[in-house]
Structure formats: structure tokens, C-alpha cells
Amino acid sequence: MLTQLWDLLIAFARASNLGFGGGPAVVPLIKIEVVERYHWLTNTEFTDALAVGNALPGPIATKLAGYIGYQQAGWLGAIVANIGVILPTVLAVILLANFLMKYSNSPALKGMLRGVRPVVVVLIAQTAFDMGVGSFPNLATWGIALATVVSLFWLKLHPALIIVLSMAFGLLVFR
DSSP states (O other), X not given: OHHHHHHHHHHHHHHHHHOTTSHHHHHHHHHIIIIIISOSXXXXXXXXXXXXXXXXXXXXXXXXXXXXXXXXXXXXXXXXXXXXXXXXXXXXXXXXXXXXXXXXTOHHHHHHHHHHHHHHHHHHHHHHHHHHXXXXXXXXXXXXXXXXXXXXXXXXXXXXXXXXXXXXXHHHHOO
């Protein structure tokens, strides 16, 4: 049990601390830890957890940590996994706040940030591709994807509404 809790703490701390750019950027790193390194979930299970997590309010990293931690080691696992996500970042912010405020206009810091942004975008795209491979098994799922694109970019519907509608559609069609 202690080994499992330690693995949860380390996995989520590692993903959280290397996930530059916030929530969506940490998802690929969590996926690597959970699916590839520790094999706690399959790719399909991770995709389902991510879909449900995105339907709920709050930061995605803490929702995934809570879900996966609970699945692996109960309530204590959920708490430990969330400590792994939150504590290192909180400590880093406290320790680096002065530095960041002092050098926020520094050309060196701005250059470093510009250099890392494309990496974050590619990591998100890779995760989207990996998840997409198993998410479009038939014509109906491609229809959902097309409807989502139209709803987001043309109709400007809120993503939460699209998620709820797609869940209702899935309940009716895929049951």
C-alpha cells in the first residue's frame, strides 16, 4: 500500500511539475504516467476519465488525480495523488513569486517562454491524436466530432453544453 501511495505521489508530482502551460498541457504527462509508465488505466479508460473530468467543473489535473488515486488506493490514494499535483506547484509559486515578478519583462524569460510554447502545443496535439485513434470507431462518433466543431466554432456554444448534449446523445444512441 505504501508503495502504491508513493507511486501516486511521484507520478502526479512529476506530471504536474513538468506540465508547463496549465491544465491541458499536463494531460499528456499524466497520460504517460498513468497509461504508459504505471499501467493504471488503458488508453480507452484514460480517455473516458478525461471526458468525464472535462464535464465537471475545476482543474483537470486535480480531477484526474482524484479519480485515478481513488481507483488505485481509495480515499487516501485520491488525497495523495492530489497532494502530488498541488503541493509542488504551490511551493514553487511561493518560492519563485519574487523572481517571476522581478524578471517578468526580462528578454531571457520571455524567450524561454516563447521557446516552450510550441512544445506544449505538440504535447497536447499528441494526446489528442492518441485519444482520437480509439474515439472514432464508427460514423456516429465522426458525426459527433463534426457537430462539436460546428457547435464550438460556428455556433459558439459553451463547451459544457456540448459535453452534456453529447452525453445525452450517447445515452440514447450507444446504449
